[in-house]
Amino acid sequence: MRISPARRAAIIGAAVITALIPLSGTAQAAPTPAQPSLPAALSTAVERDLHMSVPQYLDRAALAQKLGRYADQLHKSDPHAYAGAWLDTNGTPIVAVTTDAAARKVVAAGFQPKRAQFSADTLNESLGQLNQWVAALPDSISRQIKSAAVDMLNNQIVLTVINSDLGRAISLPDLAAKLKVDLAPGGPGRIESAPIGGDTYVTTAKPLNRSISANQITVCSFGFSATDAAGNPLAISAGHCDPNPSAAGTSGAARVYLPNVSDIYASTQVGSFARSGLGNKADGLDYSVIKLDSSAATKGLDQPVVRGARGTTITITGTAAPVVGAPVCKSGQTSGYTCGVVLAANVSTKLYASDGSSRTVHGFADSACTLSGDSGGAIVSGTLAMGITSGSNSDSAPDCRTANLSLAADGGTVGFGMSVQSIVNEVGAKAPQGSVGSGLRIRTAQ
DSSP, rough: OOOOOOTTOOOOOOHHHHHSOOOOOOSSSSOOOOOOOOOHHHHHHHIIIIIHHHHHHHHHHHHHHHHHHHHHHHHHTTTTTTEEEEEOOOOEEEEESSSSHHHHHHHHOOOEEEEEEHHHHHHHHHHHHHHHHHTTTHHHHHHEEEEEEEETTTTEEEEEEEOOOOOOOOOOOOOSEEEEEEEHHHHHHHOOOOOSSSEEEEEESSOOOOSSOOOOOOEEEEEEEEEEEEEEEEEEGGGGGGGGGGTTTSSTEEEEOOOOOTOOOOOOEEEEEEEEEEETTTTTEEEEEEEOOOGGGTTTTSSSSEEEEGGGGEOEEEEEOBBBEEEEEETTTTTOOOEEEEEEEEEEEEEEOTTTTHHHHEEEOOHHHOOOOOOOOOEEEETTTEEEEEEOOOOOOSHHHHHHTTTTTGSSEEEEEHHHHHHHHHHHHHHHHHHHTTTEOOOOOO
């Protein structure tokens, strides 16, 4: 299955989601001591896209993770009362709850409560029911539905439907949670392969040689460096990059090469796919785990760093969960560093292949501009690894300025990412003990 890194993303109705979290220029948290330094290019992107200073960006990223940890605790202790958590446009941490008792707990913890009708579990259950309903529809009808997402800020489910006669005529199911329909222009078209940015690699279903035509070579990127319980050097990337997913982890696994730009057939093998997933029913993730050869260590792929614009690097100090309102920056070879905020933490959308088949995937959405060639790159919040880019609504734009102008009427650019924590949890749960990927973890400096 060959899937374009960009056009495959029939992402959230940007007009709805982007309007929920407009960018802001002021963070509330006070600067913390001993903050890490960022590459100049990333600092420029933070100030340009988020209208924040670097200390404000790092502080708000840390605050988002503090909020996320508290939200997880409240969800576990009082699941019927917890309704979501996010940072508002001023960086204020908000926790939505369904009861007065839970609101008092939120205040005592130092956060701002907001009353809601439905719990987060109710919203997520309704999203699952909606996805099942969509999956059972005839293909001609299901293609009219672009995505479904939990909108915590408005305590509802947002369903994005193509603005067509058939799309507008769809009879929607009754759900416990309030359902909002957003009409979006256009529809999923035929998907063609395109280069992916970041730390570039090439791969083919069979060993690379001169009998393989150029259109059989897939170009993708390493997202984050990783390892497992056995100490294997690994890299996380996108699942759609694996041209031979059924053979992952076997002798027939697709090999991974560092590209030789002067002679692609002379590229150096640095590993092979050990595991991959693309919209499996159980997890809905677009991910791959690449086992690196020992030679890859000499290329720096065993270090906890992300390479970005003009070769600059940022050291990864941990992992982050997608929290609505959290500031994020992505690296990509096409658009370099661009920044935005998390728009939605729970999104379902479809990836379409050139043969017309599709897979439903689950991830998060952000407002960082993402162009064709950026997919597969790393998404960070502060210096924490949050996810890998899976797609966007702005792939066809020649640059981010054009993308922002052309998509302004629809709410701006929207990117789609896969949570690294979800990938780590998924692989850790399925990889047999002792096999490659068992005990998977992202390499960090701490």
